[in-house]
Amino acid sequence: MTEFRSIAAATGEPHGDAFAVNTPADVAVACAKAGAAFDTYRALDLETRAAFLERIADEIMALGEPLIEAYTTESGLPRGRAEGERGRTCGQLRMFADVVRKGQFLQLRIDPAMPDRAPLPRPDLRLRMIPVGPVAVFGASNFPLAFSTAGGDTASALAAGCPVVVKGHPAHPITGSLIAQAITKAVADAGLPEGVFQHLVGPSNELGGALVQDPNIMAVGFTGSRAGGLALTRLAQAREVPIPVYAEMSAINPVLVLPEAMKAKGAALGEAFVGSLCMGAGQFCTNPGLVLAIEGEGLDAFVAAASGGVSAAKPQTMLTKGIAAAYANGVAKLAANAGVEEIARGEPGSETTGGAVLFKTTAEKFLADKAMGEEVFGSSSVIVVCKDAGELKTLLEGIEGQLTATIHMEDADEAIAAAVLPTLERKVGRILVNGWPTGVEVCHAMVHGGPFPATTDARTTSVGSLAIDRYLRPVSYQNLSQSLLPPELRDAAFGDGAPRLIDGKLTTN
Amino acid sequence: MTEFRSIAAATGEPHGDAFAVNTPADVAVACAKAGAAFDTYRALDLETRAAFLERIADEIMALGEPLIEAYTTESGLPRGRAEGERGRTCGQLRMFADVVRKGQFLQLRIDPAMPDRAPLPRPDLRLRMIPVGPVAVFGASNFPLAFSTAGGDTASALAAGCPVVVKGHPAHPITGSLIAQAITKAVADAGLPEGVFQHLVGPSNELGGALVQDPNIMAVGFTGSRAGGLALTRLAQAREVPIPVYAEMSAINPVLVLPEAMKAKGAALGEAFVGSLCMGAGQFCTNPGLVLAIEGEGLDAFVAAASGGVSAAKPQTMLTKGIAAAYANGVAKLAANAGVEEIARGEPGSETTGGAVLFKTTAEKFLADKAMGEEVFGSSSVIVVCKDAGELKTLLEGIEGQLTATIHMEDADEAIAAAVLPTLERKVGRILVNGWPTGVEVCHAMVHGGPFPATTDARTTSVGSLAIDRYLRPVSYQNLSQSLLPPELRDAAFGDGAPRLIDGKLTTN
Incomplete structure (x- = not known):
């Protein structure tokens, strides 16, 4: 198959133009671009990264009526839901912009040198979180906006500093492509490499398999079925370099x-x-x-x-x-x-x-x-x-x-x-x-996750600001000069807003 | 084999009394006890948990000369190293006691209710980290104290609130058993269930395999060979409920x-x-x-x-x-x-x-x-x-x-x-x-970890206070009454030392 068409949920019939099916070769090209863009993207200062996330939200709103039409036709869900979910999606991007600006996610830690300590001096040690690398995101069918192309996984990965390659959900290709256009425009307008965000489409599992197996991909975000999540997890574990898969799969709540x-x-x-x-x-x-x-x-x-x-x-x-x-x-x-x-x-x-x-x-x-x-x-x-x-x-x-x-x-x-x-x-x-579980607030104290088989990794959440942590890993810097240190770990940065754990004591300025 | 003996490193000859080899049936009993002790242990207030860690350090020091003798005989390493490593091991336990008291690891987050928000009110949401459950720890051969029975993984898991089942390293069974006695005494003196800490010994891989596969075990800490780490990881992934394995394996630095x-x-x-x-x-x-x-x-x-x-x-x-x-x-x-x-x-x-x-x-x-x-x-x-x-x-x-x-x-x-x-x-x-990698400072800004195959999970560290995070997972509480909330998330707890993210703003008191 080289083309496929969107299916209207209410009629079960194809509608709109045909989409070219991406191939495993396209996957390889996209992932190589994502890998090449990683160091550039993660080196952006936090304000630039935050503004980029807000720009994505603006571009999504600018899509206007065609997005709402595509959403309702493809999902069979009503207009009110479409508008609400668009608001949630943009709100999520803006929340992560705020999280990026505050810098708490960097988890900065500084243990100053103790040159006179006996029997051995202590070196200067500083720690920050860095992004894990390019992330593969699999959109969910049931939230064509909030858990899909520009959904929580994309927002949190971009916030963390990870380039994203999305495997668009074949149940809403028009919605997904419109969103991808919005993000791509934000990437271009911000002067970022195009590898920062890419969108691949196709109805087969082959595409997703190739994506998870590509050596440039360093983590996977997935929302969908148990069978799908477990299949991707097996592929990720069998790689030469295994990678984490955050699959949100099934629950009866x-x-x-x-x-x-x-x-x-x-x-x-x-x-x-x-x-x-x-x-x-x-x-x-x-x-x-x-x-x-x-x-x-x-x-x-x-x-x-x-x-x-x-x-x-x-x-x-x-x-x-x-x-x-x-x-x-x-x-x-x-x-x-x-x-x-x-x-x-x-x-x-x-x-x-x-x-x-x-x-x-x-x-x-x-x-x-x-x-x-x-x-x-x-x-x-x-x-x-x-x-x-x-x-x-x-x-x-x-x-x-x-x-x-x-x-x-x-x-x-x-x-x-x-x-x-x-x-x-x-x-x-x-x-x-005394409530009902179907409402999932996007906020700081939300956990949308849980022990297996609800998810493959209970140590994390896919909704809320804590989701940024899933795409981070710690790096320690020992005795680096001020000029070699990452800017946020330099002494001169002590006055800004990001909290630091200095010798075990939390300082927030 | 039902018994085995310690081997003196310098001579390659057995010495000391024989140890009874634990069986897979012993593993099942130990893990069931650990599972049964989990809710009791994790419910301890932070001060009691911290004091328990310090008590372990005191009991290790009280072992005195026999510990040093066992260490040097079994490892072939010199007395100075033994004493230094004992200090490091006890210092590590005391550092985690401090981390527990400060409560930052709980990552408390509170998003207060917004009953008047339109179109929908926001419920009260609160988040804390809870321990993942009983942890299996595999001691390393090369640090019979600091990375073994009472080593970093045991200290961080106990600090997190997880019961621990140690598979003692067969290269230093006397050292390991002495340490286990010290911890067991601390458990008893603190009035805790014996399932909080247990120690199993035996030279075979069967024992470790049974431990990782036991359904009560929820995470694994391992330091050793690449083959060993990967074998345990495969077993952990093949479980009905897969669990994380933190294996620190190989590096050429x-x-x-x-x-x-x-x-x-x-x-x-x-x-x-x-x-x-x-x-x-x-x-x-x-x-x-x-x-x-x-x-x-x-x-x-x-x-x-x-x-x-x-x-x-x-x-x-x-x-x-x-x-x-x-x-x-x-x-x-x-x-x-x-x-x-x-x-x-x-x-x-x-x-x-x-x-x-x-x-x-x-x-x-x-x-x-x-x-x-x-x-x-x-x-x-x-x-x-x-x-x-x-x-x-x-x-x-x-x-x-x-x-x-x-x-x-x-x-x-x-x-x-x-x-x-x-x-x-x-x-x-x-x-x-401008240093050498062989010194690994135990502090807040240390990362002893790294991308595969250095470890199986680059998102974490096995040395330093950040290691506590590997044994935690987030839980969110929505609209719980003050009396049902965990004590540290109640309004009345706002005055104590643990920092909180309130509506996205970090407050440290």
Whole structure:
């Protein structure tokens, strides 16, 4: 195949002009350019790098209506979502510009020389974080802007000082190409080498494989399926020089409804749960695919309200026919599982849409069958009923790593909440109380990550300012002259804004 | 085999009592205990955790003379080194106690709620680092104290809040067991569960394999051979839940002698180089196995002085017969390499000792033959002569990842130094000027790490206070009540010493 076309999500039909499929040879050229641009790009002063990120945001806004049209046609998601996600994407770039300017990510450390120390003098040692090198970014299907071409991984890698080569998601090539044009214009206007940002397109896995295996690439950011993330990780580990892969893969995001909360507002929670479940056709990494309840007052009302909501749900356009088919398949597997009871089903989906479905089972059955804990990407969820708080904790100890865990509780539930908290900390990246996991705030204290298989690397996040750390590594400088030291580690830099750990003491000026 | 005995390095003969070999069943029991102790240990307040680290240091000092005797007998290293390394080991524990008390490693972040924000309110989000879980530590042969049972990995993992299971190095089982007794006493005296620290011994690889594969183990710290590190990494990646392996493996630590330095002090540098090369029988990860020089004035004097020093060197006891044999084998391979010229050889080694050897080649030949760049663990080094600064940079671009790079220079060499610095930053963890790489200061700004194959993870260090980060992962808390929040994230904690990033602004109190 040498060309491919964008598919409109709602119709499943091709639209727009054909795209030339990039080849492995194109990958090699792009990665060599990225490698060649690395030292130049990372040497930019922080203000220039920050302004470049803001320029990208400006160029994305300047794309105007054609971007919104491409987004809604390709994803089947509504205009409001498109505009919101564009705002989030640009806000993210501006947040990283701020992070770059503040310089905290450099983690500057200085241990001054102690020439008179006995038995041996201490040399002058200084440390900073440097970018790891060119980064390969794989866009996600479900956030054509915020987790794709100019999404969180691209923003954080560019902020860290890494050139980026994006493998554009084939489900939204027009959206991706418009964004790539915006970034490319920002690169050119800032007078940077074109290797700082490059965009490759094509529907095959071959392209992504070649990208991860290219020796210039030093890290990978990926959001997508478990199979895809694991395949890229295997390729990255088999390289002559293995590299880290940050793959955000799958999660079912347990929602715990504790007894007093269930008693006080079972019906209202059941209704609100369906709202979170069905938002965006359930196509969120943080979709609540698992509800954990304890037998008792209010549970019937919760189940009735949730069942009612799901039964009344209209099918929604899914991102691609492939995703709709995978969703239908996942639902069919759960429905055929003898240990699971189907308690509600909305109007059925089609080749391009998905309908909501709700299942119910017991903790005992859930723990005995791993298949019930597998992610079904879409608006399907399983309510698991536990006999008591002890069984709830046992169940939580048995689940896989997750992006989030949610606790619905009243003050009187605090003892149970406190008892499960240590388990939740070991299992998830974000714990939230009396909310729904589908909102992921872009801020400094966000963790969008979690233990395997939620991600391949629980030490990091793909959303929020902490994400810059994943593309950095420390370098120590011993006894370098002031002129050879990186500018931010020179004595003369002590007056500026970046915090420093001097002899173990944090100084912020 | 159910028992094994310690071998005296100098004689190659067994001494002391027999040790019972631990079995894979022992590994499972130990790891289950470590898993069970994790939530208790990590919940300790920072002061208690810090005091526990200091108590370990006190108990190690209280071991007194038997520890020094065991160390020198088992390693063949002299008493001064034993005492120095004991001081370093205890100093390291005390440094981490200080790091724990200061709380910076928690990376506290708070984004306060914005209930009135439009279009959506912002929830209250707070973030801290938590320990990853029980850590398996593999002690190194060449630092029976500082990189072994109570070495850097154990100290940083315990500081992070992780229980530790050590696979003691079979080359120093008496030393290791004494240290384990000291730590176990500190655990008991502090009233902690015994799962916080455990020590397993045995000469086989089976034990280590079982340890890395145990589902309770969440990270691995290793210092040793490339083959060993890669084998453990493969096991860790093949687990149902893959875990990070921090393996510090091999390096040849290039030493660049720039033209003006060579001219000004070629002979003195040649002599000093031999001192670094032969220290501790060359058994350092940071041993200078590669000298990079440019043709010109002073080079002959450097080569003559280095050759003279090596020729006069006496053989030294190596850590084990296996290491002595591997060293002899590595030297023989280099000597047989037609592209390499042997320019000096000290008095030959034996079954238990190694003699120094010095080789010479050209940059062109070195770049054409990867075998010349392989680590030979011991006092063997290769001088590579480059035609000019351009060839030096080309050579540096071609070398593998390293722990260190050293530049010997005068002020007039600054242009060349500045030209190669970006390359060195991409290749190594520590860059030093006008010193020798064999000294590794334990401080805040140290990086003892570097790109593959120096380590399996260049994002971290195994020496210095930054090492605590490798055993941490972030967790985000959304809308938790003050009483459910971890103490250090509560509003009431704002007055204490741990710095916080509040709405993106660093506050240190």
